[in-house]
Amino acid sequence: MRQEPADIIRRRASALGFPRVRIAAASPPPGVARYDAFLAAGRHGQMQWMERGRDARADPRRLLPGVRSAVVLGIDHAWPRPPDPGGLTGRVAAYAWGRDYHNLVAKRLRKLVRQLRDDLPGVGFYWAVDSRPVIERAWAERAGLGFIGRNCCLILPGTGSFLFLAVLLVDIELPPDPPLPGADRHCGACRRCLDACPTDAFVGSHQLDARRCISYLTIEHRGPIPEPLRPGIGRWVFGCDLCQEVCPHNHHPPRSPHPDFAPRPGRAWLDLDAVLRTDDADLERALVGSPLRRPGAVGLKRNAAIVLGNLGDPAAEPALLHARSHPDPVVVDAASWALDRLAPGATRQG
Ligand code: B12
Ligand code: SF4
Ligand code: SF4
Known part of the structure; x- marks a missing residue:
């Protein structure tokens, strides 16, 4: 039986250790007004690269001409925190306890794209993790992977926010996943x-x-x-x-x-x-x-x-x-x- 491209992408991603896969329509790109407001208020500080990558974020066709869909990957990284040794020690954020996810995820995304090029000849891809000009949380929210909490983090109800995001832009139309149902999409009265x-x-x-x-x-x-x-x-x-x-x-x-x-x-x-x-x-x-x-x-x-x-x-x-x-x-x-x-x-x- 012939497999749909979305199924092939899910299967390949899952085999590479990315079981959380959701799909969003690429147009119009999400989050741009909020991103511009962030820059206009100077909230990015010295992160000049956020200004330089603004136009590509606002128009992902600059990254992949003819882009139609965004595949969002969620990669869990939560491990129990080792006990506090006390003394002259300082805390490190959980995402940095192990190997650098930039290298690890980028390596697997490259492999994923190589496999998909064989599976889906003629289809164009652009992968991004963290430093590339893609507003990852906004795409993840649109794809229904989770919701954006008051703390700005992408939260998966029942799982939490200790996960990395990656995005694969694709130049064919894939059936989009719905956003999370309304009841699961907010923080309620919590602050x-x-x-x-x-x-x-x-x-x-x-x-x-x-x-x-x-x-x-x-x-x-x-x-x-x-x-x-x-x-x-x-x-x-x-x-x-x-x-x-x-x-x-x-x-x-x-x-x-x-x-x-x-x-x-x-x-x-x-x-x-x-x-x-x-x-x-x-x-x-x-x-x-x-x-x-x-x-x-x-x-x-x-x-x-x-x-x-x-x-x-x-x-x-x-x-x-x-x-x-x-x-x-x-x-x-x-x-x-x-x-x-x-x-x-x-x-x-x-
Ligand atoms: C720059 C950056 C930072 C900056 C600025 C963070 C910030 N809040 O803007 C600094 C250095 C402070 C930072 C810190 C952290 N970061 Co950071 N960071 C990024 C980066 C590279 C760009 C983020 C960005 O564009 N910020 C600008 C603002 C305006 O955009 P945004 O926060 O993404 O929000 C967009 C959407 O969420 C949407 N949106 C926002 N609010 C709402 C509300 C509603 C209702 C809706 C519908 C939409 C919406 O619009 C916004 C603008 O388009 C992304 C990777 C990427 N390429 O996206 C990682 C990323 C956001 N960071 C990540 C992580 C893990 C962290 C830290 C937890 C690391 C740590 N433990 O120290 C903290 C968390 C701080 C926090 N509470 O946000 C993960 C987030 C994973 C997750 N589950 O959310 C990302 C996605 C990296 C990755 N590939 O996994 N980060
Ligand atoms: S308001 Fe509460 S539920 Fe929402 S992100 Fe903050 S701590 Fe989490
Ligand atoms: S916004 Fe979150 S990550 Fe940044 S200082 Fe405050 S508590 Fe820490």
């Missing part, structure tokens, strides 16, 4: 995420000012982190999960079927003393293949110093003094700030 954000990054429901978000500050932002925001960073040395952790949809996330996203030793809680004392090149080498590499050694050391300042433990003094002689002024600034916040009893040397 926990908005109240939980320690840096007041939410401008309102479904609206984030990235410039205040710990995830942006610790991963994307270059240079010193504005001082008034440093205390709110608390123990987050890379990314932040607070607005997801408080969400009732995330209380029992199913365990990811992908062992690559399981926490690697020492990656859910970073040893901050070691981060500050390790040579920059060695630190970056140790983080090859991990999302933790994104801020570079300087960014990670800056974050580590800020968390140590927030912990206030005098035991951090030697590592902070060491960081204060780092060649990059961003690390020196963060270390000096942190030294000033250590609990009384710490001896200031040097």
Whole structure:
């Protein structure tokens, strides 16, 4: 029996470890007005690439001429958080505990497209995960994979939001899936995420000012982190999960079927003393293949110093003094700030 293209795509995606597959019509592209408002308000901060990719997001024909459908893939990454080791450690957002999903998902998407080119000769594809100019959550919402919560995350009722998204644009028409039924598509009276954000990054429901978000500050932002925001960073040395952790949809996330996203030793809680004392090149080498590499050694050391300042433990003094002689002024600034916040009893040397 001849298989429909949508069935072939689902079957191939599932065999490659992507069982959550939903389809949306490509026209008109979703989310563009919200995206423009985000940029117009400057909420993207230093993420200039969001401006550069605006036109392709608004018109996906620039990515794939004749695009008719978008296939949205959801990839679960939830694993239980390893226990808090205490001491001079900082928290890492769950998505970064294992292998870098960018590499892993991109590799499988390339394979998927190769297989589909054989299965469906003449059909055009364009794949995207994270850094390519596609508004993934808006497509996922339209395809009925989940709904967008007040915390801006794509939430699957009964599963939660600890999942990555990827999109495959296709230049043939595929039967679209319906959006989730109305009753499943909203947060109701809940506002926990908005109240939980320690840096007041939410401008309102479904609206984030990235410039205040710990995830942006610790991963994307270059240079010193504005001082008034440093205390709110608390123990987050890379990314932040607070607005997801408080969400009732995330209380029992199913365990990811992908062992690559399981926490690697020492990656859910970073040893901050070691981060500050390790040579920059060695630190970056140790983080090859991990999302933790994104801020570079300087960014990670800056974050580590800020968390140590927030912990206030005098035991951090030697590592902070060491960081204060780092060649990059961003690390020196963060270390000096942190030294000033250590609990009384710490001896200031040097
Ligand atoms: C830039 C970016 C960031 C920025 C800005 C985030 C933001 N909220 O805008 C920063 C660095 C802060 C960030 C943080 C995080 N990110 Co991020 N990020 C992106 C990226 C590359 C672009 C997002 C974007 O375009 N933002 C601009 C705003 C305006 O767009 P948007 O939030 O996507 O919202 C659109 C739709 O949701 C829709 N929409 C919004 N609200 C509503 C409401 C209704 C009712 C409707 C119908 C539609 C709608 O319109 C919006 C604009 O078009 C995407 C990947 C991608 N290519 O899409 C990943 C992505 C959104 N991030 C992701 C993740 C995992 C995170 C973090 C959880 C990481 C962490 N733990 O630290 C946090 C979560 C912060 C948060 N609460 O949003 C995942 C989200 C998975 C999910 N389940 O939602 C994505 C999809 C990456 C991926 N491929 O998996 N991120
Ligand atoms: S990721 Fe953290 S800082 Fe960013 S909006 Fe959510 S709770 Fe706030
Ligand atoms: S915490 Fe509540 S308001 Fe926030 S996304 Fe989850 S259900 Fe919606």
